[in-house]
Amino acid sequence: PHNTEIWDTGGVHNLGVFTAPSTGKYLVGCNLGYGDAEGNMSDMQTILDINGTTGQIHRAESTSNGTTFTQVNRSWMGIIPSLTATNTLKIIGWLDTNNSSAGIVVGDANTSNFWAIRLKD
Numbered sequence: 001p002h003n004t005e006i007w008d009t010g011g012v013h014n015l016g017v018f019t020a021p022s023t024g025k026y027l028v029g030c031n032l033g034y035g036d037a038e039g040n041m042s043d044m045q046t047i048l049d050i051n052g053t054t055g056q057i058h059r060a061e062s063t064s065n066g067t068t069f070t071q072v073n074r075s076w077m078g079i080i081p082s083l084t085a086t087n088t089l090k091i092i093g094w095l096d097t098n099n100s101s102a103g104i105v106v107g108d109a110n111t112s113n114f115w116a117i118r119l120k121d
Contacts (some may be wrong), residue, residue: 017090018116019085025119029077032093033111039070046074047092050083054092058121068098073111079119088115 012021020026034044042062047054057076062068080089091114093105106112 004077014024016114017088018114020075020087020089020109020116020118022118023082023084024121026080026083026089026116027119028080028089028114028116029075030091031073031075032091033071033073033106033114034069034093034095034103035071035106036095036097036101038097038099038101039068040097040099040101041069041072041095041103043096044069044072044074045094046072046076047094048076049090049092050080051087062098084115 012019028048030046031043032046034041043059044061045059046057047115048057057078058074060069060072060074093112095103095105097103
């Protein structure tokens, strides 16, 4: 969903991948909109990929009584204390449904977005 740039100082964002322009500490954030018109989403995960190494940053899953979702927005913000110039960041959205319905990560800039800002030392 992060294939459109709104603001890219220095040309460091390319098809959903952010490349750190310089070594330092970065404030990073994202918002992902997950959707399923049939209301059958049962598990949504947002994953941060740093140089090909991934880690889950948040997850929402259905309750034990079988409650499912039609639309969920998930936001995250954190500080990455030491990125080296040319390190890459990518946000990955993953979802599962409790049937074969077509869940999606909504791809418009108002619903799903990603940003990174280098903090002054």
